[in-house]
Amino acid sequence: MIGKLTGTLANKNPPQVLVDCNGVGYEVHVPMSTFYNLPELGARVSLLTHFVVREDAQILYGFEHAQEREAFRQLIKISGVGPRTALSVLSGMSVGELAQAVTLQEAGRLIKVPGIGKKTAERLLLELKGKLGPDIGVAASVANDAQADILQALLALGYSDKEAAVSLKALPVDVGVSDGIKLALRALSRA
Structure with a gap:
């Protein structure tokens, strides 16, 4: 090889x-x-x-990067997705954007890639969940160190990547770690 x-x-x-x-x-x-x-x-x-x-x-x-190759390898493992389609996906979006779309289950982002229809996008979201490496997708939505710490705390408390990422979007950008965790937990308890 x-x-x-x-x-x-x-x-x-x-x-x-x-x-x-x-x-x-x-x-x-x-x-x-x-x-x-x-x-x-x-x-x-x-x-x-x-x-x-x-x-x-x-x-x-x-x-160019190991993350791209790993994402390609994960994509071609999916039934109905060949190397050309995987290359098209990676040409249409970065690995971070792909991982974030999977984390947030946003089929609309994948449908924008040429050659990806609604059913294929849904299959990709389902089969790639949790397979693109730790924190790749959610890291794209983290603006600073405080948000990274808040994210880690929420994941440690048992919240899913999707729940944690959605609650991070609702927080003010300049929030501190302890206040951010409290605000995120309040938002998650209301959901």
Whole structure:
């Protein structure tokens, strides 16, 4: 299995790049989030990869960050979601946005991605719940250290990621930790 490529960026043609590794050129399909962060042609590049072997093709998918690759791997495990669809999802939204959409169960955000319909979006939300790594999605909604502490306290008290994230949105941005926990608990007890 090829896990990482490091070499010279020889060609860029979205969504594919060509990485020259000591005279061997590897064609790698990348999400647009990775594509936009690539250096200019001729520069050194390093990509984490996922190798897919099919009956009719062997395809390398490349990612700038480990979180992107892990999200891709979780996506392709879902029935009806292949590598192209997974790449489309990661091109349409960041891993943090995807994780936040899953945490908050927001199918509307996924439907905006080309190739994702309502049923597929609902399946993604259901099957990805809790699988995108700790605090990736909720971290996107955390504005400061105090909110991060409030979030951790709510999770430790047994509230779900979704409940904790929704209660954080209702808090003032500059609230302290102890006051924030009290306000969040009040809001959660009314819900």
